[in-house]
């Protein structure tokens with residue numbers, strides 16, 4: 787089964803990118819991960835979308851196709867101003883349009899890392915109405931909130947926190963169980 791991984795940070799050396807890489811290493815057997823990059827997406831503009839155009843921008847097609855090929859989605863993101871980073875929200879907006887939206891009804895797991903003490907909890911809460919609108923199947927538990935992220939990775943980018951690794955593994959196991967159940 788395939789999952790598409792989205793990183794909400796575009797920054798080199800991003801803690802959330804390192805967290806996504808840590809999750810990839812902890813993937814349970816039977817799951818594979820493909821990155822769905824948001825880095826080159828234009829700002830959402832309905833003039834560039836159906837039905838006002840017959841062809842969406844190429845980077846949008848690649849992003850949507852990567853999501854469409856996946857059975858589930860893993861989003862790993864920072865919190866910006868107590869909410870979802872604009873680039874990530876823009877990406878979700880591009881993927882959300884049309885009855886063939888590759889996010890519609892899809893299982894999703896969300897994780898986040900922040901140097902702060904609350905580890906993206908407000909970003910994760912801000913995502914709930916978005917997931918609700920798209921009727922996504924949210925793997926709520928366990929919550930993966932990596933606080934003080936500046937202390938949690940070694941110089942090679944490896945996650946050091948064993949409790950965090952356990953939570954990530956359990957979340958991915960729950961996502962896998964959900965995907966297996968959907969196949970029945």
Ligand SMILES: Cc1cc2nc3c(=O)[nH]c(=O)nc-3n(C[C@H](O)[C@H](O)[C@H](O)COP(=O)(O)O)c2cc1C
Nearest residue numbers: 795797800801802803864865866867868900901902
């Ligand atoms: C525009 C902006 C807003 C931010 N707002 C928050 C915030 O609300 N809560 C928080 O914990 N950190 C906030 N931060 C700090 C980020 O958590 C920090 O920059 C983090 O390293 C970003 O994730 P990354 O390392 O994956 O790029 C903000 C950073 C930026 C650039």
